[in-house]
Each structure stands twice: as structure tokens, then as C-alpha cells.
Amino acid sequence: MTKPLDPEMFDPVCPTGLMPIRVGDKWAGMIVQCLEGGPRRFSELRIPLRTVTPKVLTQSLRSLERDGFVVRTVRAGPARYVQYELTSLGRSLLELLDSVRAWAELHMEEVIEAREAASRADRAG
Numbered sequence: 001m002t003k004p005l006d007p008e009m010f011d012p013v014c015p016t017g018l019m020p021i022r023v024g025d026k027w028a029g030m031i032v033q034c035l036e037g038g039p040r041r042f043s044e045l046r047i048p049l050r051t052v053t054p055k056v057l058t059q060s061l062r063s064l065e066r067d068g069f070v071v072r073t074v075r076a077g078p079a080r081y082v083q084y085e086l087t088s089l090g091r092s093l094l095e096l097l098d099s100v101r102a103w104a105e106l107h108m109e110e111v112i113e114a115r116e117a118a119s120r121a122d123r124a125g
Contacts, residue, residue, distance in 0.1 A: 002038040007047045024067065027052055027060045029097050032069065032086065036094055039073070039085040069093060 010030055023029050027049065034045050042057070049057060061084055064070040069090035075081050 002040070005034055005037075005040070005044055005048050007050070010048055023093055023097065023100075024063055024069075025060050027056065028064055028069075029093075029100070031057075031060055031064060031084075032090060032093050032097060035070065035084060035086045035090070039083040041081055041083050045084070064090070 023032070030049060031045065034040060034048060042054075042061075045057060045061075046052075046054070052060075061070060061072070065072050065084075068087055070084050071087050073083050073085065075083065
């Protein structure tokens with residue numbers, strides 16, 4: 001049994017949408033991080049990713065599966081369920097995501113300031 005995901009593992013004001021470096025879609029990096037500790041059911045992923053609609057989470061998981069980062073397994077039996085797990089290719093993203101997160105912690109304010117300046121220039125010009 002894997003340890004439950006922390007519902008607060010992602011800062012609600014995290015500027016993920018502002019990241020200039022992204023793996024897959026907006027949510028892919030967070031999904032990969034959620035799967036780092038082992039296989040997870042869809043309902044488990046919804047806990048820390050509560051701001052993601054089920055439809056968008058499904059689309060993101062399908063994209064990660066299509067690209068070979070995640071494997072989807074249907075568990076048969078009376079309590080049939082689906083779980084998602086990182087492939088070795090998906091696990092190879094973890095180090096990259098750690099580097100991107102460290103870069104963002106150092107430079108995100110600069111990116112935000114540059115975007116705000118460009119937006120002001122667009123409005124003025």
C-alpha cells in the first residue's frame with residue numbers, strides 16, 4: 001500500500017500556468033510527481049489535484065499514457081478499478097522536474113516581471 005498523497009502537496013497559488021518550461025500540458029508535471037511514490041487510482045490523484053476537473057485530468061492522463069510516461073492498468077475482480085503508474089520513461093522525468101522546480105524558485109519573479117512589463121508595453125503601444 002502506498003502512502004496517501006498530501007492534499008496540500010501543491011501550493012494553490014503556484015504559478016504553474018506561467019512556467020516557460022513544461023512537460024506535456026499544464027498538469028502533466030504535477031501528475032508525474034503524484035505518481036512518484038507508486039501506482040495511484042484516479043480518485044487518489046484528485047486529492048492534491050482538486051482544482052483540475054475530472055475531464056481535464058483524464059485528458060492529461062491519456063496524453064501521458066500516449067507518450068509512454070504512464071501505464072494504465074485495469075484491475076479485474078469484484079472491486080474493479082483502474083490505476084496509473086509511471087513507466088521507466090516517466091520516472092526519467094522526475095530529475096528534470098526537480099531541476100525545473102529549482103529553476104522556477106530562483107527565476108519565477110523575473111519571468112512574472114518580464115510578462116507584466118510586456119503587457120504594459122502592449123497596452124501603451
